[in-house]
Amino acid sequence: MNQITKHAPSHILKWYRGHIRALVEGFKMPLLTPYSSLFTVITLAICFYLPLVMWTLWQNFSEVEDSWRGQGSIAIFLKKGLDANELTVLQHDLLDRKLVTAVSVVDKDTIKANLNDDPQLNQVIDVISSHELPDQILVQPHPNATSEQLQTLARNLQLRQDIDYVSFDAEWFNQLKSLTQAFYYLMQASIVVFLVIILVFLSHSIGSEVALHKKEISLQKLLGATPGQIRRRFLYGGMYYGLLASLFAILMLRVTLWYLEKPIADLSYSFGQVIVLRTPYLLELLLFVVFATLISWLGARVSASNHIASL
């Protein structure tokens, strides 16, 4: 074959130059059709945003669940007239158990003082005061103890003669666990659904771009361009769409979390807890952007390959 210059470009140089050209042309692609590109980016951003917001809420619930697991305690109300020696024996017996990390005795005066401090309970304290309150032992469970193990422990303690009543409310914990699990499954389902939507939508958008450049693509084929050379600009175009959409999705997430901040704080306060929704960490956001960009690249690749082959 005739040679254009003495130094024909090597395969690596050819590959590198091809990518640089495609990078620039791909960047220009959304700018050539700004309105339809904006529509594409917004639609993709919504598709990325919904799983992202669900993942963020799931992460928050999961972290709350983890933090509450260690904080839960069993309240043991002692029989009246228990002497100091019997109390010490009971404390040692509790501490010997693997599920127990610490025990602390709360006398009736401290209990009354705590009730007085509670804005919701201080109105009924007078009624309670007319009855003598029992002493109480607070059991701090081991952080790895499961809800089921603690419930069994509570049932066993209830059988003892020196204990009047054992209080362990695991219901809230189970509810939170179920809610977190439901969020987890909802998030998984939404990721699959929205991934399909993203791929279908990108296929349509990239298909339109390919159709717009039909004449140029046909010419490139006749001039000897490889399918990879022709496809490249559309892949970079898809990646830019994905990158912009993911950044837009992060912006929407931040606005959502800001909007939910007060209602969530009010709700958690009513349960005597303080929950502050956290946005994903920088590394998590970076991974999300990379993932979104790769998914868009994949969608663009599938679509561009099919559409270009059909020309």
Place this chain on the structure above:
Amino acid sequence: MIIKFNRVSKSYGKDNKALSDVSFDVEPGEMLFLTGHSGAGKTSILKLIMKIEDMSYGHATVNGYGLKELKNHQLPLYRQSVGMIFQDHRLLENRTILDNVALSLWIRGYGKEESHKQARVVLKQVGLEEKTHFYPDQLSSGQQQRVGIARAIVSKPDILLADEPTGNLDPDLSLELMEIFMKINATGTTVLIASHDLILIKRLRKRVLVLDSGQLIDDYRPES
């Protein structure tokens, strides 16, 4: 032989035969014409050589490649060895003349600077050195055809195909274009031109393949 057609046929459906048992050979560095009335099969031969279409029967080799055996992944490299000039020019309206010509070189992996340098040299050869930054719609039909020629020859292909390159041009411009083709041929490039302009063909005194209703009816070689 750089091109060898052996009993090549091409049909579109059952009854529409575009080519029927066409056989001919072309030596490297030769310049020849394909002529005949409209529908004679001139463009079909060029399309088969460019592998835009596949033959129905027969065997053909071009530049060492068997057209039937040519795999999809070999097609780009094969096409890089064959330049084609289209009757409708096929220029990209949103690119300058310089970029249109340089496109062939970008595909071959040349950088922007080198591609533009080579494109300027070729545009000078076809007399368009002053129009490098014009867009196709700012040029006349004859000038656009020259850009098409420049784009086809800038990558120095082994074979140059031209489909009715003088189709819309007046006789003077047609002759000018033919002179350009002869200069290209003089550098060793094999040139195959499909044309129905018999007056022009006679003036140039080159080999002529005459087609009629898909059959090769004459292979005229002028005496030197």
